[in-house]
Each structure stands twice: as structure tokens, then as C-alpha cells.
Amino acid sequence: MGLSYSFTVKENVLVVRLAGELDHHEAENLRETWKEKLYTQPIKHVLLNMEAVTFMDSSGLGVILGRYKEVLQLGGEFVVCSVSPMIGKIFEMSGLFKIIRQEENELKALMTLGVAS
Amino acid sequence: MRNRMYLEIASISENESFARVAVGAFISQLNPTMDELMEVKTVVSEVVTNSIIHGYNEEPNHTIEISCQLYDGEFDLIITDYGKGIEDIEMAREPMYTSKPELERSGMGFTIIENFMDSVEIESSVGKGTSIHMTKMLSSKKTKVVHE
Numbered sequence: 182m183g184l185s186y187s188f189t190v191k192e193n194v195l196v197v198r199l200a201g202e203l204d205h206h207e208a209e210n211l212r213e214t215w216k217e218k219l220y221t222q223p224i225k226h227v228l229l230n231m232e233a234v235t236f237m238d239s240s241g242l243g244v245i246l247g248r249y250k251e252v253l254q255l256g257g258e259f260v261v262c263s264v265s266p267m268i269g270k271i272f273e274m275s276g277l278f279k280i281i282r283q284e285e286n287e288l289k290a291l292m293t294l295g296v297a298s
Numbered sequence: 299m300r301n302r303m304y305l306e307i308a309s310i311s312e313n314e315s316f317a318r319v320a321v322g323a324f325i326s327q328l329n330p331t332m333d334e335l336m337e338v339k340t341v342v343s344e345v346v347t348n349s350i351i352h353g354y355n356e357e358p359n360h361t362i363e364i365s366c367q368l369y370d371g372e373f374d375l376i377i378t379d380y381g382k383g384i385e386d387i388e389m390a391r392e393p394m395y396t397s398k399p400e401l402e403r404s405g406m407g408f409t410i411i412e413n414f415m416d417s418v419e420i421e422s423s424v425g426k427g428t429s430i431h432m433t434k435m436l437s438s439k440k441t442k443v444v445h446e
Contacts, residue, residue, distance in 0.1 A: 182315065205347040206311035212402065236318075236336070238343040242404035267336045274413055275393070275406045 182235070186211060188218045191296045193225040193257075196287070200233035205240035212244050219248070225257035226294045230287050232263035242275050249281060258282065262290040301327065301368045309350045309360040309379070317364060318342040324366050325373055330436045337414035338373070338434065344407040345377040345430050352397060353381025353428055373434045375415075380427040387420050 184207040189196045195218060203211070219227070227248060231237075245261075252259045262284040264272060272278050284290035303324045307313040318339040325338055346362055354360045360381065367374040384390050390397075391412070396405035412418050415432040422428040 202315060204311075204314050204343050205351065206314050208402075236339065236343075238340050238347065239404045239406040239410055240347060242406050243402040246404055247402040267333065271340070271406075271410060274409060275404060 183207065184211065186214070188214070190222055190224065191291060193223060194228055194291065194294050194296055195219060195222070195224045195226070196228045196230065196291075198230040198233070202236035203234055203241035203244070204236065204238050208240045208244045212247065215244070215248055216251070219251060219255075225255055227252045227257065227259045228287065228290050228294065229259070229261045230263055230290075231261060231265070231268060232287075234265070234268060237268050237271060239271075239275070242271065242277065245277070245281075258294065260284055260290045260294060262287050299328070299368060299370070303366045305364040305366075307346075307362050307364070308358060309354045309356075309362055309381075310358045311347075311350055311356075313362070314343050314346050314350070317346045317362075321364065321366060321375070325368065325436065328368060328371060328373070328436050334434070334436055338375075341411050341414050341432065342375070342377070344411050345432075348407055349377065349379035349381060349428070351401065351403070352384075353379040355382070371436050373436055375432045375434075376429060377432075378427065378429040383424040383426055383428055384420070384422040385424055387422060391420075 182202050184201040184203050187198045249259045260282050263286055305320055307317055321342045322335055322339045349362045350356060363378040365376040389395055391408045393409045394405040396403040415434045417433045419431045
């Protein structure tokens with residue numbers, strides 16, 4: 182099934198929407214593209230929309246943690262939204278929710294990052 | 299019900315999704331819950347990925363064996379590689395530990411495996427390989443026990 186993704190910039194927020202399965206096989210391409218989008222535009226915050234992700238394992242966690250660290254370096258905040266219960270369990274287990282704020286959906290998350298709809 | 303399945307795959311990352319989908323399809327005959335199915339698929343993905351990245355250093359022409367058995371609702375899963383083995387199993391099991399931080403590994407693989415399976419045994423010898431034996435009771439059986 183694979184993974185597809187789109188990157189949109191709203192003010193200073195990079196919105197990353199993932200769809201499909203995020204595993205080790207998909208992780209590398211995602212990482213490369215994500216880094217390029219992060220550093221070639223004036224970005225401060227990242228919003229990761231997980232709504233259409235049907236599978237994720239610890240390789241996905243690695244990619245998310247890596248980008249989280251980069252956003253901290255930029256002085257911004259990393260927010261995740263629309264996390265399914267199963268993926269939420271994996272986030273919980275790994276302590277990710279202790280460092281990354283979770284919002285219910287993209288609209289709410291963007292509002293908290295100061296982006297007017 | 300008794301059933302078994304054996305799968306041998308090449309150590310390439312394309313096979314991570316194939317392996318988890320194949321094992322998922324195999325256990326579906328026991329009508330597991332969606333959560334159980336996802337948990338098993340996640341575990342297969344974790345172990346196969348470990349074999350590819352750590353066991354075989356991402357060299358493509360090695361073998362990973364996946365052996366599954368169903369016995370009265372208990373699912374038995376053994377995944378074996380003949381790679382470099384794990385030097386310190388206790389350390390490998392530690393949450394957040396990874397031997398390859400440069401690859402942006404989260405170090406959460408074993409933690410996820412242990413959370414999603416009922417039992418996990420790791421046998422490994424350096425230079426020979428690693429075999430992970432896991433079991434999980436699936437709920438179709440759990441429900442039956444309740445009614446008995």
C-alpha cells in the first residue's frame with residue numbers, strides 16, 4: 182500500500198499530511214523530503230496530520246522524533262493531530278505525548294499555532 | 299483449530315509490509331479483533347525490520363524465516379535471521395536504546411514487541427544470528443473461555 186504525503190505551508194507552519202503505511206521502507210524518503218521542505222522555507226512550527234495513516238511502527242517514531250528535534254532547534258513547536266487509537270497507543274508507550282502536543286484535528290491545531298483559518 | 303505457516307523472505311525492506319500482511323492474513327482465520335490484528339502486524343514489522351537493519355546491516359541477499367502456528371487460539375510466532383546477532387540482549391530490550399542512532403532509530407522496537415505480545419523470548423549468538431519466539435492469545439479463544 183505504501184505511504185503518500187503532502188506538505189503545505191500556512192504562514193510559518195509546515196503542515197505535513199501522511200497517508201498509508203509508515204514503516205522502515207518508507208521512512209527514508211519521507212525523512213529526505215521532510216527535511217528539504219523544513220529548511221528551504223521560512224518555517225517555525227510543524228503540524229503533523231496523521232488522519233490517513235493506517236499503519237505505523239517504531240521506524241515512524243524515529244522519523245517523527247528526528248523532525249521534532251529539528252523544530253526545537255528552529256525555536257518552534259511540533260504538534261500532531263488526528264491520531265488513531267492504535268497509533269496513539271504506540272505514541273503513548275514511547276513517551277512521545279510527553280514531548281509532543283496532540284490536538285484533535287488540523288483546524289484546532291492550526292489555531293493554537295496562531296494561524297487564522 | 300491447529301494450523302501452521304512458514305515463510306522465507308529476502309532481507310529487503312520491501313518485504314516488511316509483505317511479511318506483516320501475510321501474517322495478518324494467516325491469523326485472520328481466528329477472527330482476531332482489529333486491535334489484535336494491528337498489534338501482530340506491528341510486531342512482525344518491528345522484528346523483520348530489526349533483522350534487516352541490525353542483523354544483516356541492510357544487505358539484501360540474506361534470509362529471514364517466519365514461522366507461525368495457531369493452536370486453540372494461541373498464536374505462536376518465530377522470526378529467525380542468520381545475521382550478526384545481538385551482543386547484549388538486556389541492553390537491546392531497554393526502551394530508547396538503539397545501536398544505530400545515526401539512522402534515526404527510535405529504540406522502541408522491543409518495547410512495542412513486548413507490549414503487544416504475551417511472551418517474548420530472544421535467542422541470539424554473535425556471528426550466528428537471532429531467533430525471536432513470541433506468543434499471543436487471540437480473543438476468539440478468550441471469549442470462548444469466558445463462556446465455558
